[in-house]
Each structure stands twice: as C-alpha cells, then as structure tokens.
Amino acid sequence: MTQIITTLAEISDRYDALFCDLWGCVHDGLTPFAEAIAAMQTFRLKGGTVMLVTNAPRPHEPVRRQLESIGVPEDAYDGIATSGDSARAAMFRGAVGENVYFIGQPQDQVFFSPLELIENPVTITQVPVEEADGIICCGPFDSLADLEVMRPQFLLAKNKGLKLLCANPDIVVDRGDTREWCAGALAQLYTELGGESLYFGKPHPPIYDLARRRLDALGKSIPDHRILCVGDGVLTDIDGALGEELDSLFITGGLAARETKTENQPDPTALEAYLANEMMQPTYSIGKLR
Structure with a gap:
C-alpha cells in the first residue's frame, strides 16, 4: 500500500x-x-x-x-x-533506417540536429511515407486533432513493415488546462494496427x-x-x-x-x-x- x-x-x-x-x-x-x-x-x-x-x-x-x-x-x-536524447542516439545508429517519415511539429526538427557522441552516424533524410525505411514520431502534427487522421499513413507503413521510433512515450500531457496528445498515443495506435513501435523514454x-x-x-x-x-x-x-x-x-x-x-x-x-x-x-x- x-x-x-x-x-x-x-x-x-x-x-x-x-x-x-x-x-x-x-x-x-x-x-x-x-x-x-x-x-x-x-x-x-x-x-x-x-x-x-x-x-x-x-x-x-x-x-x-x-x-x-x-x-x-x-x-x-x-x-x-x-x-x-535516448531516441536520437538510436536513430543515428540506424534503428529505423536512413530514409525516414517524420511525424511532428516544426519545433521538433531539432531532433535531427547532429549528435557528436555517436561514432559513424547514419545520414538521415526525411522523405514521404511511401519512400521511407522507417518512421520518426515526436508527436502529432496537431496535438488536438483526432489521432485517426493518421490511420491511412499507418496502414501503408505497417504493410511496408516500417518500424516507428517513438521519441516520447507519453500518451497525453496537460498544457495549462488543455489536454494534448503526445507521440506515445500515435505509437500505441500504430501498434494496435499491427506495426512495430520502438520506445526510449519512460517507462x-x-x-x-x-x-x-x-x-x-x-x-x-x-x-x-x-x-x-x-x-x-x-x-x-x-x-x-x-x-x-x-x-x-x-x-x-x-x-x-x-x-x-x-x-x-x-x-x-x-x-x-x-x-x-x-x-x-x-x-x-x-x-x-x-
């Protein structure tokens, strides 16, 4: 207790x-x-x-x-x-390939800044989901929108066998009095659709x-x-x-x-x-x- x-x-x-x-x-x-x-x-x-x-x-x-x-x-x-930090290290080691479909907001582009601690990092290129080797998810494009808007892209990615690297396992967060979706909610949806999600944050x-x-x-x-x-x-x-x-x-x-x-x-x-x-x-x- x-x-x-x-x-x-x-x-x-x-x-x-x-x-x-x-x-x-x-x-x-x-x-x-x-x-x-x-x-x-x-x-x-x-x-x-x-x-x-x-x-x-x-x-x-x-x-x-x-x-x-x-x-x-x-x-x-x-x-x-x-x-x-943890997820970026995995990305630069090639956890989801070099050509990645990015899900997130403009301020999340800092995720792709160089990481000097990784020896021989892979070169990451952001591409449409149709051309991707894997997915990098920092959060929804719109944190207040229905997550189901991602279903078509996720079904395509799942059928291609793409792994999704989840940079934030949280499902929701409260910004002041407003509850917003986080990357973990999208990773959960992708997993439910049959895709594979990789996590590096708590828990x-x-x-x-x-x-x-x-x-x-x-x-x-x-x-x-x-x-x-x-x-x-x-x-x-x-x-x-x-x-x-x-x-x-x-x-x-x-x-x-x-x-x-x-x-x-x-x-x-x-x-x-x-x-x-x-x-x-x-x-x-x-x-x-x-």
Missing part, C-alpha cells in the same frame, strides 16, 4: 538523488510550480542531486532553454535526461540508463536504493521506477487529479481504487511536489 506524505522533506533523508519528471510535477507547460521548485532547491541544499528525467522528444539543451524561458531556475536541478530502460550516466558524469556514484523517482504518470514514471526497482513518489495532482480526487492531497480511498485499477503501487504518494 502506498504511503501518503505531505512534503518531500518527510522522506528526503532516505535519498541522495531524485529522478524527477517535469510536466505535471515541476510545471504545466506554461508556469513553474513554486512549491515544487522550492522542494527541489531544498533537496539540493541538503546535498541531494536532482536529475530531471523527461519524456520530452527533444535534446536536453533545448529543454533547458525552455525551462529558463518559463522561469524554472537553474539552481533547482543538476542535469537533464530526455527521451529525445523503458534506455532513459534510466542515460539518467544514471548523467549522474556519473557529475561525479555522483549513487546506488539505486538511494534514488527516488518522482512523477505524475503511473504508466510512465511509476511503472518505469518499478521496472528499474527504484522507489517512487506519485504526484497525484497531475494527470490523475480527477481519478484520485486530489485537491491539496489525494482522497485515500480514491487513490487506492485508482492504483488497484492500474495495478501500480508507488512507494509514496503526494498531491503535488512540495
């Missing part, structure tokens, strides 16, 4: 590092959460390390610039590991391997039992933590606020019913990071 806590400080002395989700935990896509920022800063002041682990389908540097632009201070975290292992490497690069050799995963997605953050055998803190006031009846804190009965239905059991739960 999950333990409901009221502040991170109640348990922070048990951990040396946080693998902290961004959207829904630290900000809502538009505005930072002041209490979350303060909790992260306090954790760092006491000697902890905060690694932001996000399913953003972009390299970590553009994510850092985005955080700066919306007012997330740099003293709230130590590093960033993104799904985009899949590559992004956790990357986060650990980023800790090592900071000179922080932290054992798994001293790492706490923080997030509002049970199918990404919490499932990923369970798969990595890491403790987790479920932020109930994010994607599952309605189901857990969270205002300031979750309703215990609603929370247990929700977790039982999802077959997940986070170590701890809290209404919001603070």
